[in-house]
Amino acid sequence: MASTEIRTALVTGASSGIGAALCRLLAAQGITVALAARREEALRELAETIAADGGQASAHRIDVSDPEATIEAIEAIDDELGGLDLVVANAGVVKGKWSGKLGWEDCRDILAVNVAGATATLIAVVSRMVERKRGHLVGISSIASYRGLPKLAAYSGSKAYLSNLLEGMRIDLRGTGVSVTDIRPGYVRTAMNEDTKGKLPFEVTAEDAAARIWKAIRARRAVLTFPLPMAAGAHTMGALPNLLYDRMMKRGK
Numbered sequence: 001m002a003s004t005e006i007r008t009a010l011v012t013g014a015s016s017g018i019g020a021a022l023c024r025l026l027a028a029q030g031i032t033v034a035l036a037a038r039r040e041e042a043l044r045e046l047a048e049t050i051a052a053d054g055g056q057a058s059a060h061r062i063d064v065s066d067p068e069a070t071i072e073a074i075e076a077i078d079d080e081l082g083g084l085d086l087v088v089a090n091a092g093v094v095k096g097k098w099s100g101k102l103g104w105e106d107c108r109d110i111l112a113v114n115v116a117g118a119t120a121t122l123i124a125v126v127s128r129m130v131e132r133k134r135g136h137l138v139g140i141s142s143i144a145s146y147r148g149l150p151k152l153a154a155y156s157g158s159k160a161y162l163s164n165l166l167e168g169m170r171i172d173l174r175g176t177g178v179s180v181t182d183i184r185p186g187y188v189r190t191a192m193n194e195d196t197k198g199k200l201p202f203e204v205t206a207e208d209a210a211a212r213i214w215k216a217i218r219a220r221r222a223v224l225t226f227p228l229p230m231a232a233g234a235h236t237m238g239a240l241p242n243l244l245y246d247r248m249m250k251r252g253k
């Protein structure tokens, strides 16, 4: 399916950051976009901005940490829009802590949103897409998926899960007309890292990230890691033996 054939899309985590920027970009291509997140007011404002710019968008309150309700809501949107061509599992949360002090409350949301929520989003209408012989599933993983990260063990674990889920789905779905793309961004300046003052290494804006993601979707890329210096670093880290990797990473409490 060529990019011009993407007529409808659903993006979770559309109320801010990468998701909001991607929705604006998709709508500017003439794609009807379903905006999903918990903050309804932000979604409604974004839908209005998109409409004012001549695009089409609808706001949907979906809390992806409830997988059954998420699947039901996405199925209903699929019905409403006459079939979703593109589903982007972008909603995500991060919480960092030294592993020696981790409590369940530090991990629960990460697993509920990044693991269960992303899975529910990606499988919600996959069987319908296979029946229609068309569709594209995209997950916003992270550069953190390449190795376990200190003080981010649960987050990097959740993104490793997501990347492996996407890879397994990609291979399963080969030849069905349904494409799968795994996006692994480096630092993107959004609310997620608002506590970090000063420049993050090779940081990009949400708009820049959205443009790269859209290009990868059009090209039906299997995996996109960006920006290039971070991708190179991640690949190198991925190949290091534990002895070297452990020494390189910061240790501390």
Ligand SMILES: NC(=O)c1ccc[n+]([C@@H]2O[C@H](COP(=O)([O-])OP(=O)(O)OC[C@H]3O[C@@H](n4cnc5c(N)ncnc54)[C@H](OP(=O)(O)O)[C@@H]3O)[C@@H](O)[C@H]2O)c1
Pocket (backbone or CB within 6 Å): 012, 013, 014, 015, 016, 017, 018, 019, 036, 037, 038, 039, 040, 062, 063, 064, 065, 090, 091, 092, 093, 094, 113, 117, 140, 141, 142, 143, 184, 185, 186, 187, 188, 189, 190, 191, 192, 193
């Ligand atoms: N920023 C980075 O440096 C970076 C790097 C690599 C990967 N990523 C990934 O990129 C994705 C987007 O993050 P971002 O940087 O754009 O951060 P963000 O601005 O904080 O956006 C996170 C989005 O996730 C939504 N969300 C959180 N919990 C949710 C839930 N239970 N149900 C539905 N939506 C939920 C939020 O909406 P509501 O609060 O309205 O629900 C928000 O729209 C995440 O998966 C993140 O892990 C980010």
